[in-house]
Amino acid sequence: MAEVRRLPVVALLVCLLVVAGILGRPAGAGGAQAVALVVPTPSLAPALALSSSWYCAGATSPGGTAPGDLLVDNAGPGPVKATVSLVWSSGAASQLDLSVPSGSDQLIPEDLPASPFFSPAQWVGAVVTLFGGMASVSQVISTHEGSASQPCASSTSSQWYFPDGAVLRNASDDISLLNPYPEAAVADLSFTTELGQEAPDAFRGVVVPAQGLTVLDLGSHLRRRSQIAVTVTTRAGGIVAFQTEIVTKPPARAPRLGTPGALDPVLPQPGTGLTLGAAQPSTSWWWPEGGDGPGFTERYVVYNPGGGTAQLDLSLVAAGAGEGLGSSQQLTVGPYGTSVLTINGQPWALPGIAYAVHMRSTNGVAVVAERSVTAGKPSLYRGTASLLGEAVPAEQWLVAPNVQVLEPRIRLELVNPGTRPAVVSVESVSDGRREPVAGVPALVVAAGQHGEEALSGVDTDQVLVVSSSQPVLVEKDSYAVPPATGVSLAPVVVLTPGG
16 A cells, blocks of 8 residues: 555564464453464465366356456466366356466456357356476456455365445445355355344255356345344255355445435445455464554454454554554453454554554454455545455465456555564566565565555466565555545465464
8 A cells, every 4th residue: 555654574473374374263261272374374385286176167258247257377487288177157157267377467358158048248167287396376356446366265165254335326236156066055045144143044045056056146135234144054065155245336425434314325435346255264364564644544444253252452563763563442242242442543553554464363262354455536546455364374376367457556565574674675487486576575574564565567367476584465456546446455365384
């Protein structure tokens, strides 16, 4: 984010992490058993792997609300062949084969096959099988309100969690369920909203066809909800779940959400969001970048999907001249409950300063958490975006090329959760070789600190690899400047696990 003041990187916080960087804590007064959790995250198969599969959803064909493309990236030493199986919400399906050279990417439009029997505006999912390692697949969507990208899932799960959503006059929320297996799956969805716990019959016993896709419009039964947390559970088998959120331009003179006495409020800024759900709650979540300022609202949404009360600590970790700067806030989230913590205006906030954010459970009760930002006047930017926390640090990360560049200056945000400094470099991949990216010097990120690599002047159409001497966490951010609209906060794919 460009509107915060960058300060010298010095040591502030020593974070004692175990099991791939996740911190287990002693049980609190409630007697909960502390558990060190390693949350599954999209990651590449090794170079010698014979094959790997990626599962994608959350987009529509052209003409729909969230037109999408698939992006296959190859960071390996040689070409990778792939088979792409596309399936639409109508039941239509198609397959294509392709080959992606080393250091290259291939964009795959998710067009519906020409047919008089199918509407062109349909939801689409994909199963991509890569015959070789060191390659990944991302789902990209682009609308008038902005663009969003998300690594596809590299594994299925019987449970998925989404901490934050809304259905309002100008906000839609759709959950896509993809079943890659040859037998049908049955899923149940439950919700926590500002009205309490909800489980409409229409979202119970949802059939996800064998090798098929089911998409649920939450607004069909959860109308005018400003806060929706979702749990997806299958009765048998595994699926993949994505959330697609579209916020359109608010109607003129419509009351904004939070206006006292407003009967039908709207969200203040348009935006496009795509999220792969969290397959597991965790006792520790990191966000490599945080910050707030005039016109830029930052909030953290926490969802507790279990039956115990969670005691949490949210820490803002910045660096100061000669000594560290930081602050923290404690919060409690009851069973199956949610909590929203807005940073702006808090006495413990750090306005105008870039920082990393760490949320940890102090009593061992795991949660799911998401950072949400809204940019409007007098900020330079316009749009909304959200990003689930990251839980597993790694030594190498694959950065996919930018399909929709919102701003010429794309930023890689990093945080080092370990106890030793991390030396971070950015390399491009070409013909099986890695070369340092010109104009992007190596970066030293102190223990427990935030760092940033600006990709100004870098060809963002190439496959990049972030390498670190110590496990770190990485995200890729970009912000649109008016008259363009959009904010993008995107995770990147683990290339080499750390810890």
